[in-house]
Amino acid sequence: xxxxxxxxxxxxxxxxxxxxxxxxxxxxxxxxxxxxxxxxxxxxxxxxxxxxxxxxxxxxxxxxxxxxxxxxxxxxxxxxxxxxxxxxxxxxxxxxxxxxxxxxxxxxxxxxxxxxxxxxxxxxxxxxxxxxxxxxxxxxxxxxxxxxxxxxxxxxxxxxxxxxxxxxxxxxxxxxxxxxxxxxxxxxxxxxxxxxxxxxxxxxxxxxxxxxxxxxxxxxxxxxxxxxxxxxxxxxxxxxxxxxx
Amino acid sequence: xxxxxxxxxxxxxxxxxxxxxxxxxxxxxxxxxxxxxxxxxxxxxxxxxxxxxxxxxxxxxxxxxxxxxxxxxxxxxxxxxxxxxxxxxxxxxxxxxxxxxxxxxxxxxxxxxxxxxxxxxxxxxxxxxxxxxxxxxxxxxxxxxxxxxxxxxxxxxxxxxxxxxxxxxxxxxxxxxxxxxxxxxxxxxxxxxxxxxxxxxxxxxxxxxxxxxxxxxxxxxxxxxxxxxxxxxxxxxxxxxxxxxxxxxxxxxxxxxxxxxxxxxxxxxxxxxxxxxxxxxxxxxxxxxxxxxxxxxxxxxxxxxxxxxxxxxxxxxxxxxxxxxxxxxxxxxxxxxxxxxxxxxxxxxxxxxxxxxxxxxxxxxxxxxxxxxxxxxxxxxxxxxxxxxxxxxxxxxxxxxxxxxxxxxxxxxxxxxxxxxxxxxxxxxxxxxxxxxxxxxxxxxxxxxxxxxxxxxxxxxxxxxxxxxxxxxxxxxxxxxxxxxxxxxxxxxxxxxxxxxxxxxxxxxxxxxxxxxxxxxxxxxxxxxxxxxxxxxxxxxxxxxxxxxxxxxxxxxxxxxxxxxxxxxxxxxxxxxxxxxxxxxxxxxxxxxxxxxxxxxxxxxxxxxxxxxxxxxxxxxxxxxxxxxxxxxxxxxxxxxxxxxxxxxxxxxxxxxxxxxx
Numbered sequence: 001x002x003x004x005x006x007x008x009x010x011x012x013x014x015x016x017x018x019x020x021x022x023x024x025x026x027x028x029x030x031x032x033x034x035x036x037x038x039x040x041x042x043x044x045x046x047x048x049x050x051x052x053x054x055x056x057x058x059x060x061x062x063x064x065x066x067x068x069x070x071x072x073x074x075x076x077x078x079x080x081x082x083x084x085x086x087x088x089x090x091x092x093x094x095x096x097x098x099x100x101x102x103x104x105x106x107x108x109x110x111x112x113x114x115x116x117x118x119x120x121x122x123x124x125x126x127x128x129x130x131x132x133x134x135x136x137x138x139x140x141x142x143x144x145x146x147x148x149x150x151x152x153x154x155x156x157x158x159x160x161x162x163x164x165x166x167x168x169x170x171x172x173x174x175x176x177x178x179x180x181x182x183x184x185x186x187x188x189x190x191x192x193x194x195x196x197x198x199x200x201x202x203x204x205x206x207x208x209x210x211x212x213x214x215x216x217x218x219x220x221x222x223x224x225x226x227x228x229x230x231x232x233x234x235x236x237x238x239x240x241x242x243x244x245x
Numbered sequence: 246x247x248x249x250x251x252x253x254x255x256x257x258x259x260x261x262x263x264x265x266x267x268x269x270x271x272x273x274x275x276x277x278x279x280x281x282x283x284x285x286x287x288x289x290x291x292x293x294x295x296x297x298x299x300x301x302x303x304x305x306x307x308x309x310x311x312x313x314x315x316x317x318x319x320x321x322x323x324x325x326x327x328x329x330x331x332x333x334x335x336x337x338x339x340x341x342x343x344x345x346x347x348x349x350x351x352x353x354x355x356x357x358x359x360x361x362x363x364x365x366x367x368x369x370x371x372x373x374x375x376x377x378x379x380x381x382x383x384x385x386x387x388x389x390x391x392x393x394x395x396x397x398x399x400x401x402x403x404x405x406x407x408x409x410x411x412x413x414x415x416x417x418x419x420x421x422x423x424x425x426x427x428x429x430x431x432x433x434x435x436x437x438x439x440x441x442x443x444x445x446x447x448x449x450x451x452x453x454x455x456x457x458x459x460x461x462x463x464x465x466x467x468x469x470x471x472x473x474x475x476x477x478x479x480x481x482x483x484x485x486x487x488x489x490x491x492x493x494x495x496x497x498x499x500x501x502x503x504x505x506x507x508x509x510x511x512x513x514x515x516x517x518x519x520x521x522x523x524x525x526x527x528x529x530x531x532x533x534x535x536x537x538x539x540x541x542x543x544x545x546x547x548x549x550x551x552x553x554x555x556x557x558x559x560x561x562x563x564x565x566x567x568x569x570x571x572x573x574x575x576x577x578x579x580x581x582x583x584x585x586x587x588x589x590x591x592x593x594x595x596x597x598x599x600x601x602x603x604x605x606x607x608x609x610x611x612x613x614x615x616x617x618x619x620x621x622x623x624x625x626x627x628x629x630x631x632x633x634x635x636x637x638x639x640x641x642x643x644x645x646x647x648x649x650x651x652x653x654x655x656x657x658x659x660x661x662x663x664x665x666x667x668x669x670x671x672x673x674x675x676x677x678x679x680x681x682x683x684x685x686x687x688x689x690x691x692x693x694x695x696x697x698x699x700x701x702x703x704x705x706x707x708x709x710x711x712x713x714x715x716x717x718x719x720x721x722x723x724x725x726x727x728x729x730x731x732x733x734x735x736x737x738x739x740x741x742x743x744x745x746x747x748x749x750x751x752x753x754x755x756x757x758x759x760x761x762x763x764x765x766x767x768x769x770x771x772x773x774x775x776x777x778x779x780x781x782x783x784x785x786x787x788x789x790x791x792x793x794x795x796x797x798x799x800x801x802x803x804x805x806x807x808x809x810x811x812x813x814x815x816x817x818x819x820x821x822x823x824x825x826x827x828x829x830x831x832x833x834x835x836x837x838x839x840x841x842x843x844x845x846x847x848x849x850x851x852x853x854x855x856x857x858x859x860x861x862x863x864x865x866x867x868x869x870x871x872x873x874x875x876x877x878x879x880x881x882x883x884x885x886x887x888x889x890x891x892x893x894x895x896x897x898x899x900x901x902x903x904x905x906x907x
Contacts, residue, residue: 013296015295038412038413105413122413143416144432146464147430147431150468152468153431157432160432161432163432164432166416166464167413167414167415167416168416168462173417
């Protein structure tokens with residue numbers, strides 16, 4: 001398995017509030033995470049940086065002593081890691097006035113031999129790129145997603161909704177947070193793409209797939225996504241983390 | 246942020262103190278040293294100022310807003326950038342927001358006062374819309390009430406600037422969505438009608454004292470603006486005249502084609518309403534609206550919809566008032582409503598003259614009202630001249646006209662005719678203000694009602710009215726004894742009157758029993774219950790929902806027979822008949838009991854007492870999939886006879902992944 005990560009402040013923002021991390025223990029065992037922070041002044045960057053660190057450290061700690069055998073146990077690893085990240089950010093925000101109200105999205109993946117587990121909170125996403133197609137594995141916790149689920153607007157309209165920046169769940173704003181967990185079986189050649197909305201607001205699913213099909217080298221694929229986003233004005237911070245199984 | 250206090254911007258504006266904090270900017274009181282006046286300075290927050298694109302929009306939009314000039318809009322004097330700060334200089338308003346005012350005065354506001362405020366808000370909107378500027382965030386927090394009772398709307402265009410900042414934020418951080426239009430909530434294209442909707446919500450809040458939609462988080466509230474129907478204002482506050490209710494609901498119509506097309510159109514209706522309070526608000530001429538019993542369809546507002554009482558006393562009064570006006574207009578156009586515009590006009594110009602006169606009278610009345618209620622308490626009572634209100638009760642119009650001295654310099658505003666036990670037909674039977682009260686110069690107007698004689702009791706037209714209100718009309722206003730009968734109806738909405746006995750127009754005797762036949766909605770649809778025992782809870786719930794039933798409760802139950810999460814028992818047995826909307830209780834296994842001891846004693850104690858004489862005995866022979874009787878939870882008798890009334894709409898589809906969480 002190969003892992004790549006890159007982030008850019010974009011063309012408009014002054015600060016980069018995105019953070020990412022990945023850790024690999026063995027050839028086919030790794031954790032990846034992307035967070036998109038929010039909050040005034042610098043606090044958004046603090047939230048996302050603290051969250052990626054807390055999340056990946058917790059996953060590594062729980063897995064280092066021996067991987068749970070059951071899928072449920074492995075899912076629990078991610079739930080505990082999200083809980084740990086939430087606790088760290090929340091405590092910081094509670095105890096430091098300058099961090100008041102900060103929070104972050106989180107999308108994390110635990111890649112294991114033949115399978116992967118995905119956890120998400122907020123609107124950062126995970127895609128599976130396989131056979132020339134991009135499949136979104138996560139469902140955003142966002143206002144526009146609620147509208148889409150209810151059939152009020154289409155996915156395409158959601159992309160242009162003025163309130164597409166509003167999320168309904170975030171790490172660190174409350175003492176507890178719920179995350180969605182998903183398991184999938186992986187095959188060699190699969191690419192798992194974790195990204196912040198700075199990417200997906202600019203590139204649609206079809207473009208993610210087309211670029212992947214066109215670019216055999218995973219690192220160059222990730223770089224191409226970033227470059228295209230910047231070429232199109234990159235209104236927001238943009239972060240890409242990629243694992244090729 | 247207080248770093249700015251004492252600072253001089255552009256060598257001109259000295260920042261004095263902080264007076265407000267918004268999502269985008271902080272507002273300071275400042276002194277403009279060039280013009281030597283106090284102003285408000287709004288400084289963009291630094292995290293937003295760092296975004297070049299955002300700053301550009303901030304300037305463009307603010308410049309556009311600075312072009313607005315209207316007495317009901319807070320003036321923007323200057324848009325500037327100096328020392329790395331982006332700021333707007335605005336008129337400093339000494340007053341409070343409408344939100345604060347409502348809180349202080351207690352809501353609901355008197356509807357006349359609400360009209361006074363909404364009219365000014367609409368004038369502000371009309372002006373801005375005519376210059377292509379949409380407010381997008383009309384709410385009481387953006388409406389300032391000045392000491393003299395006038396209204397200024399602020400923050401034009403700010404919402405548009407704010408939405409340009411695409412920082413990720415939680416739903417809680419987006420501020421109030423209680424006034425958001427459905428098209429805004431959906432993210433569709435918006436035009437000036439979005440402001441009309443929001444103004445409608447503000448009006449709704451003023452007259453009813455509550456918001457049309459509330460929820461535990463902003464997403465829920467926004468969704469309701471898209472897909473719910475508000476409770477008609479009259480149901481929340483029976484003092485609201487039906488026409489005003491119609492105006493409010495028309496402003497709040499979720500369908501753009503049903504809504505007022507412009508602030509001007511709504512102002513027209515409000516104007517018409519003041520003149521003719523029993524007016525019929527026209528819906529858009531496209532098609533009828535179903536389930537909108539408050540909006541009466543007619544193409545000719547001239548013709549009162551019903552000759553006798555409709556709805557309630559208001560309309561009745563105003564019916565007769567209207568008729569009275571028309572008669573007078575025919576008989577003697579110049580007599581009462583004589584005014585400058587009317588001179589030499591003759592019959593043809595009488596109608597507009599009357600209209601103008603009515604407006605003037607209304608405005609004068611409003612002035613009195615605003616003064617009494619609002620301004621005078623704010624001002625320190627000085628030594629203005631005061632006038633004592635004369636007693637006009639019992640006089641006829643002719644008598645007053647013959648002896649103008651009786652009026653003591655006061656003007657009379659002739660209200661509607663009304664029934665009176667005390668005064669004979671043609672005599673003034675009540676007046677406001679009352680005799681002996683003191684008023685200030687400029688407020689010397691007495692509003693009177695003329696008796697139309699004793700009330701003859703006639704059965705009002707109540708069909709398609711909400712039955713509790715119909716009941717109230719009959720009992721409280723007419724002294725009837727009311728009997729309510731329920732029937733199914735496909736045409737009449739649940740809780741609305743299908744028919745009455747006696748029918749409309751019949752003579753009534755006080756204390757008589759009248760019958761209201763009230764809809765209980767469409768006839769019940771029977772369904773036959775199928776077995777869900779042995780199935781997973783989620784699958785059972787899905788099937789139950791699909792069948793039109795409602796799972797009212799899921800009880801946990803230890804079971805050695807069924808794995809955890811499997812349904813072990815259902816409160817309505819397979820093969821039985823239920824009706825759509827009925828509730829059903831499921832028992833779900835929590836897995837084997839923790840103790841390995843035999844399961845002899847029944848674990849759960851009955852939560853309900855054994856039922857009162859069920860016609861069917863409890864099911865003793867469950868189908869094959871049923872758990873053995875020892876395992877069976879208490880057999881609460883299933884509802885066998887009348888189904889429980891459907892109190893709630895079946896749950897609407899929830900998004901699959903708790904997307905509506907906070």
